[in-house]
Amino acid sequence: xxxxxxxxxxxxxxxxxxxxxxxGELVTERAGVLNLGVEGMMxxxxxxxxxATQATGSPYVGxxxxxxxxxxxxxxxxxxxxxLVANQVATGLALTILGLGISGQIGEAYVxxxxxxxxxxxxxxxxxxxxxxxxxxxxxxxxYMSIALVAGTSWFLFKSRAGLxxxxxxxxxxxxxxxxxxxxxxxxxxxxxxxxxAGLAGAQxxxxxxxxxxxxxxxxxxxxxxxxxxxxxxRPWRLLAGGYLFGAVSISxxxxxxxxxxxxxxxxxxxxxxxxxxxxxxxxHNRRTTLINTPxxxxxxxxxxx
Amino acid sequence: xxxxxxALATSAAMLGFAASAGAQDKTKICFIYVGSKTDGGWTQxxxxxRQALQDHFGDKIETPFLESVPEGPDAERAIERMAxxxxxxVFTTSFGFMDPTIKVAEKFPDVKFEHATGFxxxxxxxxxxxxxxxxxxxxxxxxxxxxxxxxAGYIASFPIPEVVMGINAFVHGAQSVNPDFxxxxxxxxxWFDPGKEADAAKALIDQGVDxxxxxxxxxxxxxxxxxxxxxxxxQASDMIKAGPxxxxxxxxxxxxxxxxxxxxxLLDGTWKSEQVWDGLKDGILTMAPYTxxxxxxxxxxxxxxxxxxxxxxxxxxxxxxxQDGSDWLADGEKxxxxxxxxxxxxxxxxxxxxxx
Numbered sequence: 001x002x003x004x005x006x007x008x009x010x011x012x013x014x015x016x017x018x019x020x021x022x023x024g025e026l027v028t029e030r031a032g033v034l035n036l037g038v039e040g041m042m043x044x045x046x047x048x049x050x051x052a053t054q055a056t057g058s059p060y061v062g063x064x065x066x067x068x069x070x071x072x073x074x075x076x077x078x079x080x081x082x083x084l085v086a087n088q089v090a091t092g093l094a095l096t097i098l099g100l101g102i103s104g105q106i107g108e109a110y111v112x113x114x115x116x117x118x119x120x121x122x123x124x125x126x127x128x129x130x131x132x133x134x135x136x137x138x139x140x141x142x143x144y145m146s147i148a149l150v151a152g153t154s155w156f157l158f159k160s161r162a163g164l165x166x167x168x169x170x171x172x173x174x175x176x177x178x179x180x181x182x183x184x185x186x187x188x189x190x191x192x193x194x195x196x197x198a199g200l201a202g203a204q205x206x207x208x209x210x211x212x213x214x215x216x217x218x219x220x221x222x223x224x225x226x227x228x229x230x231x232x233x234x235r236p237w238r239l240l241a242g243g244y245l246f247g248a249v250s251i252s253x254x255x256x257x258x259x260x261x262x263x264x265x266x267x268x269x270x271x272x273x274x275x276x277x278x279x280x281x282x283x284x285h286n287r288r289t290t291l292i293n294t295p296x297x298x299x300x301x302x303x304x305x306x
Numbered sequence: 307x308x309x310x311x312x313a314l315a316t317s318a319a320m321l322g323f324a325a326s327a328g329a330q331d332k333t334k335i336c337f338i339y340v341g342s343k344t345d346g347g348w349t350q351x352x353x354x355x356r357q358a359l360q361d362h363f364g365d366k367i368e369t370p371f372l373e374s375v376p377e378g379p380d381a382e383r384a385i386e387r388m389a390x391x392x393x394x395x396v397f398t399t400s401f402g403f404m405d406p407t408i409k410v411a412e413k414f415p416d417v418k419f420e421h422a423t424g425f426x427x428x429x430x431x432x433x434x435x436x437x438x439x440x441x442x443x444x445x446x447x448x449x450x451x452x453x454x455x456x457x458a459g460y461i462a463s464f465p466i467p468e469v470v471m472g473i474n475a476f477v478h479g480a481q482s483v484n485p486d487f488x489x490x491x492x493x494x495x496x497w498f499d500p501g502k503e504a505d506a507a508k509a510l511i512d513q514g515v516d517x518x519x520x521x522x523x524x525x526x527x528x529x530x531x532x533x534x535x536x537x538x539x540x541q542a543s544d545m546i547k548a549g550p551x552x553x554x555x556x557x558x559x560x561x562x563x564x565x566x567x568x569x570x571x572l573l574d575g576t577w578k579s580e581q582v583w584d585g586l587k588d589g590i591l592t593m594a595p596y597t598x599x600x601x602x603x604x605x606x607x608x609x610x611x612x613x614x615x616x617x618x619x620x621x622x623x624x625x626x627x628x629q630d631g632s633d634w635l636a637d638g639e640k641x642x643x644x645x646x647x648x649x650x651x652x653x654x655x656x657x658x659x660x661x662x
């Protein structure tokens with residue numbers, strides 16, 4: 001295995017949870033809801049995936065538990081902000097704090113246990129392609145899901161009728177409501193999709209990235225995912241590019257250090273953030289397209305008139 | 307409902323803050339942790355020490371703690387809260403709590419503070435530290451014996467004296483066995499991030515190191531080493547569970563005895579501000595069993611450990627030059643503790659550029 005291939009494999013592992021969590025948030029925000037609880041939903045997914053895997057011996061059950069856990073946890077956010085019209089920013093922050101606390105409690109029994117790593121699935125024929133094969137087609141299920149979800153979400157948001165409704169709600173919930181679209185119902189679904197994706201991202205952390213449970217193991221990745229959504233101007237493929245760029249620069253800076261190039265490590269550590277921001281800002285520098293892509297009702301409460 | 311949730315969330319955030327509604331006659335010995343008490347490394351070692359303290363004094367004391375307190379401005383608030391809540395003695399267990407501890411101590415002259423691994427003290431602030439470098443020197447010797455490629459990987463956290471000293475000791479130990487031994491260093495710029503630590507481990511292994519050592523807090527690097535089939539050293543706690551066939555040994559911090567000694571002095575009224583720096587001989591650190599190595603390497607490690615314990619060997623004994631080629635220690639000379647505690651330079655033989 002060549003060094004480039006080794007680096008790329010590490011990049012894929014590092015980028016996948018960011019892409020997944022950000023993708024879920026992208027859909028949530030497209031529907032006009034700002035959920036700052038990504039970190040909390042992610043860590044809940046991580047602990048539940050690990051616990052379910054330990055209980056059943058199957059990491060696939062773990063994946064399901066992660067998805068379900070994230071979705072259910074986001075439902076709490078949905079209920080508070082959509083039904084009770086609580087402030088979204090405060091509730092999202094509370095969700096993160098709550099998730100970190102609860103996951104620590106649930107996970108206490110699992111600390112120090114060695115986990116089960118999600119097995120790799122080689123796709124027949126494709127996995128025999130030189131270089132690309134072992135890189136892209138000999139991966140674990142969650143990686144395949146992440147790519148499929150990006151493609152699916154992009155199609156869904158911009159090519160399907162349901163996607164159009166979501167975007168309409170995000171842009172102007174009053175008008176959408178007037179047209180007879182069920183704003184609250186669709187927002188619930190969007191929030192739950194966000195939770196499910198964050199939960200899946202968490203499952204990737206405790207089943208693939210570092211197959212173990214450590215309290216706080218998401219270590220701020222939920223916040224990076226949130227930032228990615230904005231810098232990708234709410235476009236799924238840009239988000240994929242941003243996630244992988246962030247991962248690539250993060251891993252390359254580690255290699256640059258190990259090679260002893262003599263570049264200050266603090267600078268290198270900041271590089272992934274700086275590079276991703278610069279590139280995504282350049283991609284979406286056109287003010288008009290940015291305005292078109294920004295959900296105009298983002299974060300605003302909606303109370304249907306009766 | 308929202309208020310209820312917020313209340314829930316706040317209480318979740320304070321789960322670590324053990325119930326403090328006990329009887330007033332109990333003396334409160336408090337702890338501030340940088341990570342989670344179950345991190346499997348640094349903080350867990352402190353928490354084991356805290357439990358030993360609680361068991362030793364039983365009903366006479368209580369030992370509330372705050373975990374996952376970030377270094378920086380938040381730390382000051384956390385420490386102040388502890389001081390305000392009636393703690394008689396507060397242990398702040400991370401280097402980055404140094405300035406916040408000093409600041410809070412000024413406001414609470416009647417509360418005693420002990421700061422781990424720092425170099426600033428006050429009449430009511432003592433410092434305590436462990437001579438980790440003694441263990442690192444032994445690890446260096448083992449690494450040089452065990453490595454086939456003659457290159458080890460070192461996952462470092464922040465360029466502070468304690469960490470720099472560790473790298474120097476490791477390299478010096480290794481080169482006492484194999485003068486050509488090399489170490490590749492990655493600065494993770496974090497104490498606690500399993501994913502990033504694992505990425506650093508992978509990067510080092512991909513670049514050809516066949517021994518891994520870490521100065522970060524989780525077992526993720528050990529796990530990667532196990533997966534890739536190379537050997538590694540544990541840090542702060544015995545990490546053998548994360549790599550039963552991987553761990554060579556670990557520096558295990560055993561703070562309990564120190565916590566008991568200082569609490570006893572507090573209860574007796576004889577506590578005073580000191581700068582304690584204990585080593586292998588005092589039992590503040592121990593080496594985890596020497597495993598996964600041939601008998602001759604084990605023998606070398608045990609001999610070195612015995613010599614350090616008896617005082618026959620100081621890991622930093624001259625002649626040693628600095629990385630820039632200037633003289634540091636003359637033949638047979640040993641460094642002053644003050645110099646070690648402020649170590650901000652590499653010694654000759656370290657193949658890395660120290661971040662400033």
